Amino acid sequence: MLEVHTWEPNANSGKPLFCLHEKGVPFTYRYVDMGAHEHHAPAFLAVNPDGTIPAIVHDGFTMTESTPAMEYIDEAFAGPALRPKDPFRRWQMRVLMRFMDNVVAPSLAMIASNRLAAPRFAGEDPDELRRKLDRIPLPERRSTWEKLMFQATPPDDIAESERRVSDAIRRFDGILSREEWLAGESFSLADICVFATFYGLPLAREDEVNDAASPHLMRWLRACHARPGLQAALKMGKGFVTQRAADVRQKLGVAEAAA
Numbered sequence: 001m002l003e004v005h006t007w008e009p010n011a012n013s014g015k016p017l018f019c020l021h022e023k024g025v026p027f028t029y030r031y032v033d034m035g036a037h038e039h040h041a042p043a044f045l046a047v048n049p050d051g052t053i054p055a056i057v058h059d060g061f062t063m064t065e066s067t068p069a070m071e072y073i074d075e076a077f078a079g080p081a082l083r084p085k086d087p088f089r090r091w092q093m094r095v096l097m098r099f100m101d102n103v104v105a106p107s108l109a110m111i112a113s114n115r116l117a118a119p120r121f122a123g124e125d126p127d128e129l130r131r132k133l134d135r136i137p138l139p140e141r142r143s144t145w146e147k148l149m150f151q152a153t154p155p156d157d158i159a160e161s162e163r164r165v166s167d168a169i170r171r172f173d174g175i176l177s178r179e180e181w182l183a184g185e186s187f188s189l190a191d192i193c194v195f196a197t198f199y200g201l202p203l204a205r206e207d208e209v210n211d212a213a214s215p216h217l218m219r220w221l222r223a224c225h226a227r228p229g230l231q232a233a234l235k236m237g238k239g240f241v242t243q244r245a246a247d248v249r250q251k252l253g254v255a256e257a258a259a
């Protein structure tokens with residue numbers, strides 16, 4: 001039995017969905033509605049007491065931490081290999097994934113959550129917000145949510161996140177000017193790791209992610225969006241992600257893959 005407890009095909013939440021679709025492995029999608037704070041509710045905390053998504057359950061083992069979980073999926077299941085065989089390329093793949101997990105993805109999460117989620121809390125009863133905070137198990141996550149709920153994220157922190165994302169866009173464009181994929185000649189987990197947060201950037205950061213400013217990243221984005229596996233995963237969303245991905249494909253001129 002293989003179950004993926006997660007939210008939308010987006011960021012860390014989406015990584016196992018992209019990976020499993022690329023490998024063609026069947027699984028059960030247990031949707032956790034992050035907007036309704038289901039990841040802090042007892043039913044999900046019984047799966048992952050840390051209250052973060054995704055969580056992957058395979059034959060009685062529960063795995064969190066999306067990047068090592070993707071490596072598990074690639075190792076444990078049949079289908080196209082998503083890690084380069086060459087040790088140097090594999091190192092490159094892991095360096096990029098670490099950079100995404102430690103630097104880029106948290107920066108994008110801070111930017112998006114302050115833009116989209118923070119304003120929604122503005123009219124809510126502060127006591128109810130405190131009750132929601134009390135349900136969050138990890139202290140560092142509680143602190144992030146508290147800043148979001150009470151519009152207290154320091155503007156300098158958001159500015160630094162913006163700088164880090166712009167820097168990553170330039171860095172990836174440079175790599176892709178020399179390589180077909182982010183870890184060399186074959187599509188790998190590094191591409192999934194970046195695509196999971198970058199798929200929407202031609203719309204979300206159109207000043208930086210366009211054919212003039214970052215042509216190599218755009219070539220790569222078109223190639224990723226055209227992959228049937230990544231498209232199928234993006235179509236699994238129940239919220240805004242599926243439509244946004246369709247809007248991006250239209251903007252990039254990428255055709256819909258056959259179902």
Ligand SMILES: N[C@@H](CCC(=O)N[C@@H](CS)C(=O)NCC(=O)O)C(=O)O
Pocket residue numbers: 010011012013014039051052053054064065066067141
């Ligand atoms: N290092 C973890 C991070 C997981 C993570 O931050 N997931 C986000 C969703 S993309 C989450 O659970 N956010 C909810 C929260 O912080 O309360 C992983 O890679 O799985």
